Amino acid sequence: MSTQSLTVELGERSYPIVIGNGLLQQVPNLLQEAGISSSSNLLIVTDEHVAVRYLSLLRDVLRAAGYKASASVIAAGEQSKSLAVYERIMTEAIEAGLDRKSAILALGGGVVGDLAGFVAATYMRGIDFVQLPTTLLAHDSSVGGKVAINHPLGKNLIGAFHQPRVVIYDTAALQTLPKREVAAGFAEVVKHGLIADESFVDWLEVNAQELWELDSELLAKAIQRGCAVKAEIVSEDETEQGKRALLNLGHTFGHAFEALSQYSALNHGEAIAIGMCLAAKVAERIGFAEKGIYERTKEILRLYHLPTSWPGELAPEAVLDVMKRDKKTIGGKLNLVLPSAIGQVEVVKDIDEHLILDVMREEVEA
């Protein structure tokens, strides 16, 4: 497969997303093209699973090209998106002598990208960072500049908008992903189809088996289309004044599931898969979408081995309380992203909370 590139158009802060097999070897060249010089120290942030597979390779190619890079290795998993781990990386950045011309390289999935990006956004009031995604889900998290850590009371509540200088996506890394994480990544791929492109949803249905087996040509197409949907929306509305909220399909429910399960029982992709089903069911119930959208949403997510039913013991009332801390909630009013058809979504305001509770209670009993 050849290397593909697309651009997130943001004026002076525009940047490329470069996608290809074996791209970790090309990191020094791509850093130079992005204007990241070898005069100041770099800090690679990664997690323990990724470090054992890819850290030496990255350090070796950087060293050979004259870059000096320290590494900060965090525990794998969502619980690392915390103030405590943020503080630890900050300390390591200071000890490594990072200055205002330094850059942070986020080598990993969305946890590493969100956390390292937030360190970069705040270290000395903001330094450069580069996304080196290694999960399928990170086709979404590495693009768009939302960087954040979690609070026990709510997901991504502490964060910033800080765009990377370049996204370097080595698709070879996906071959070592555990299947549960492959499934999680497809939740966001499917989301991009459900938001913006019915024909992409059809294609994801037809090719589900080959995609699940990580056929490299098809996978690269899925990643490119997902990134393109995201890049276009981010280019129009970088800081979520309007349209960008559409990328949050399923997330008001999903983020509440994650927070209530202490960021451990469900991963992000699983949580938003269930969330997208609930959004479809609410949409049908209020007459916003035609009957059938809930079933089709569930079916496509099942093709990718994702959960579609209520997560365990969580009480709907508790879920609703946490949903109210969603960043789309304004003046105490919940705003939900709902599908009107496959490939079309809108933010719907002032939905009766009792109706949302009824839908969730039905799911508990189903």
Ligand SMILES: NC(=O)c1ccc[n+]([C@@H]2O[C@H](COP(=O)([O-])OP(=O)(O)OC[C@H]3O[C@@H](n4cnc5c(N)ncnc54)[C@H](O)[C@@H]3O)[C@@H](O)[C@H]2O)c1
């Ligand atoms: N900023 C955004 O726009 C955005 C978008 C979507 C999701 N997110 C965030 O992304 C996070 C989820 O990201 P994720 O699903 O990538 O999770 P993750 O970063 O926790 O990675 C999942 C697991 O896969 C392992 N792993 C990563 N790459 C591997 C590889 N190549 N081989 C083997 N194992 C590998 C990790 O160690 C981890 O155990 C959530 O915190 C979510 O909120 C952010």
Ligand SMILES: O=C(O)C(=O)C[C@@H](O)[C@H](O)[C@H](O)COP(=O)(O)O
């Ligand atoms: O980039 C966006 O905008 C998204 O909403 C993408 C989501 O997949 C992602 O999970 C994001 O981190 C959620 O943002 P939040 O503002 O709801 O925390």
Ligand SMILES: [Zn+2]
């Ligand atoms: Zn998400």
